[in-house]
Amino acid sequence: MESITSQQYVVVELGTEKHALSISEIYEIIKIQKITQVPNNNPFLEGVTNLRGKIVPIVNLRKRFGLDDTQLPKNSRIVIVRHKDEMIGIIVDGVSQVTRFSDIQPSTDIVSGIDGQYFNGIGRSEEGLISILNIERILTWTEVRERA
C-alpha cells in the first residue's frame, strides 16, 4: 500500500468528471496542435500529429468514452503516454493538478456512466474521489481484431 500512496497522479478533466493518470505513464503534456486524419476504422483515433519530428497517433478520450465531442474546450491538452514502446497522445478537456491518493479502491462495474474496465480503481484524495484510468484498456481497440 505504501507504493500506492507514494505514487503521484495527474488529474485530467473530461466533461464534468475528473480522472487520474499515473505520472509514471505520462511522457509529456502538450497543447492541442494540428492533427492529421488517418483513414482508419478506429473510431476514437483522432489522427496523427508531429511531436518534434515523430509521428504520434492521437486518440480522443471523449470519443473513447462515447461522450459528445463536437467542440474541443480551449483548455484541451494532449497527454502523451508511452504504450508498447510507442508514444500515443490522448486528448483530454484539461489537466488540473498533480495529486496523491491516500487510498485506492477497486472500481465498480460502471463509473460515472462509463464502463468500469477502463479504470484501475478509485483513488481517494483531498479533492475527493477520482477514478484512475487504465491506459492499456483505453488504448486497446479490440474491435480492430474482431472486424479484421
Added chain:
Amino acid sequence: MRSELMGAFLDEVEEQLQLLEMNILQLEQEGESEQVIQSIFRTAHTLKGSSATMGFEQMKDLTHEMENVLDQIRRHRLPVSQDLVNVLFECLDMLGVLKTEIERTGTTHTNTDRIAAKLRALAQYAGGESAPPGAPAASAAFDGTPGSGAFVSDSGVRQAIGETRGRQEERNADAPMPQNRDAASLGSDGAAPGTSQGPGPAEPSARRIECRVLLADGCEMKSARAHVIYQTLSGIARVLSTMPPMDDDMLQQGNREIIFVVETDLGLDELEALLLKEIDVEDVELRCGGENVLEQEQAAESRSQPGAPLEELVRQALVRNGLAPNEADRHGSARPEFAGYEPSVQASSAQDSEGHNVPGRESGKHEFEKDEYAKREPVRQDSARGTDAGTGRKEAETQRKTVQTIRVDVERLDNLMNLVGELVIDQTRIVQLSSMLRDVYHADEAFEDLEQISNHIARVISELQESVMKTRMLPIDRLFSRFPRMVRDLSQELGKEIELVLDGKETELDRTVIEEISDPLIHLVRNSIDHGIESREERLKLGKPAKGMVRLSAMHQENHVVITVEDDGRGIWPDRIKASAVAKGLITEAAAESMSDREAIQLIFSPGFSTAQTVSDVSGRGVGMDIVRTHIEKLNGLIDVETKPGQGTKFTIKLPLTLAIVNGLLIKLGQFTYALPMSSVVEIVRIPQEDIQSVKGRPVVQIREQVMPLVWIHDHFRIPRVKRPNRNVFVVVVGIAERRLGLVVDELIGNQDIVVKSIGSYVGKVEGVSGATILGDGSVALILDVVGLMKLVSIADVTSMEDAVFAADEQKAADGQGVFGNGSQH
C-alpha cells in the same frame, strides 16, 4: 566488448568468404594462376587465423585443410580440375554455414568431417606423387566411403597421431621424405601468408638472409613490437616471409622468437646492428640461409626417393582401412608444437643445434646481384597487385594509401539519416516562416540577415543530406558479386552453358534498397537461366550460339536506379501465356481474344498465373513473378518486361535511390494534404469535367490513346468531394508496373523532398497509405501508397473483364492465400 569483437570477426569472415568465392570462380574460369591461388591461400589463412583466435575450432580446422590443398596447387603438385574447384566451393559453402551458425548460436555444430576428408584426400593425393591419379585413397575419400580415413573417429585419429608422431620423428632424424617435409611445412601455422616466393625447389634462394629475432622476455605487446621490426626491415630490405606470419596475434603463448627472411644487399653486420637497435630486441641471429637451404633440400630429396613410394603405398592402405590417419591429418593436428617455427627455415634448422655461425654468413654478404634483383622485381609486384583486400601486408599498405575506409555500424548511419531528416523538415519550416515574416518585417535589416542565414542553412542541409545519403550508398557490386557463383552452380546443374555479363557494377544505391532488391533479382536471374535460356542442343538447332547469355546491368537515371535482367533465351510467347491463363481460369477466352500481346505478357505478374506446372508446359516464365512485383512495388519501384519470342526477355526495374527521403508530389484532397511518391507519378493532366465518361458504371477518362479508370480517393478516405468552381479537374496519373490509375485531386501543391516516417504500429496498416511525412508548417501529411490505392479501388467495384485478374489478385492478397495456384510460387 566480447560482442564487438565477435561482430568484427563475423564481418571479416563475411568479407573473406566473398573474396574467396570471387577468387575460386576466377580460378575456375581462368585456370591456374599464381596470383589467384596466392590470394585464395591468403584468405584461407586469414580465416584460419581469426577463427583460431576466436576459438572456432571447426572453422579453423577446415580452413587449415583448405590451406593444405591450396598449397599443393601453389606448388604445382595438384592440377586445378573441375573436381577440385567443386570441392573448394563445397568448402566455401561449409564455411558459410559455420559462419551463420556462429552468428546465430555463437558456436558451430555442423559436421565438417566429410568436406575435410575430401580436402585431405586432395592434399594427400598431391603429396603422394607416386600414387597414380585417382589413387584409391583419394577417390575413396572423395566418395566419402566409410573407412576411407575420413571417418575415423576423433579418438581414433588422436591415437593414431600419437603413434605416427613417434614414427615421424624417427623419420625426420633419418631421412625426411620430400612430401613429408612439404606437408609438414604447410601443415604448420607458419606457412606464411604474404610469402610470394616459397622456398620452392626450382627457385634458387641463395640471396636470402634469415634473421632470427628474440624479443626480450619482459616485452609487452610482442606482436606490436614484431610489427615495428617488420616495418624497419621493410624499409631496408625486402621481407620475403616471417615466422610466425604477420598477424595481429602473431606472438602468443609466450613465443618470443620471430624469424624474418629478407632479401637485402646490406651486410649481415649492418643488419644485425640495425635490428639490435630496436627496442625490446634481446638477441639477433643472422644467417645467409640461401644456398644451404637449397643444398639440403636437394640432398634430402635424392636420399629419400627410393623409399618413398613403398612406404606411401603402405600408409595409404592403412588409411583406407581406417587404421591410420592420412597424411594431412597427421600433420594438421599432430604438429601444433612446431607452429610458428617451420617452413622456410625447416631444413636449415637442423643446423641450428650444431652452431649458429654458418659458413653462409661470410659468403652471403656480397653475393647479391643487381640483375637478379631486377629479374625478380616484376614477379613480386605482380603478386602484390593480384591479391585482394587487406590480407597480405603489402597489399594492405598499398590500399591504405589509396582508399581510406572505416567500418561504421549501420545503425549509426540510420540514426544520422534520421537526424538529417529532422533538419530537412525544420529547414522547410524556417523557409516558410521567413516568408510569412517578410510581410511584416520586410523593412527590417535584421530580417534580411535572417533570410540570408536561412538560405545558407538550406544549402548546407541539402549538401549534408546528400553526403549522408552517399555514405549509405553501396555499389551494387555487393549484390552483383553473388551472381557469378549462382550462375555457375545453376548452369552446371542444368547442363547449360551460360555467360553472365555484369554491367554498371559501380552504380551506387542505398543499402536498404540493395538488401530489398536482392531476392527479386536472384529470382529473375534464376528464371532466365532455368526457363529462358534453352538447352545447348536447342540453341544450336535454332542457330544461336551454344552459350546462353544473361546480362545484368545497373545504371543511374535521374533520381532512380535502373536495373535490367536480360537473356537471349526463348522469350515469352503471348499466345502460350494466354492459353495458360485461360486454362487456369484467370481470364475468359473472350478476354484472351481481345487482349494485346503486351497485356498478355503482363499476365505473368498475376499471382494465380505462377504455378509449378507452367514451368514445363509453357514457356515457364512467370514463376513467382508476382512475388517479384510485390517486392519491387514495396520499394516504390516499377518493373517492366520486354520480350521477343525466340530472342530473349528483358526485365527492367526502376528503383528510387533511397527509401528514407523521397521526392514527393504534394496534393490536396479536400483540406488535407497528401504526398505521392514522385516515382509512381506518371503524369499530371487537367481535363474538362465533361470528358469523364462512364464505362460499365466506372468513371474513366481517355488520355491520348489510353482509357484510364478515374478514382476519387475522397470516397475511400471519407473526405467529402469538393465541388470545383471551374470545369476542369486535376488528374494525377499514377502507375505501378503496367497498371495505371487516374487520381482526381483538388489541388496540386508542388513537389519536394519528403522524409518518410512510419505511422507506427498503434495506427497499424492503413490501406492506401505507406507512411507519413512532416511538412514545412509542421503538420503531418500522409504518403499515399499507389499499390494500396489500387487495391482499395478494385475492391470497391470490379466490372470489366480486364479486372477479373486484378480482382483475383487482390482477393488473394486479402485472403492471404492462393485462389488459383497452389502457392508454389517462390
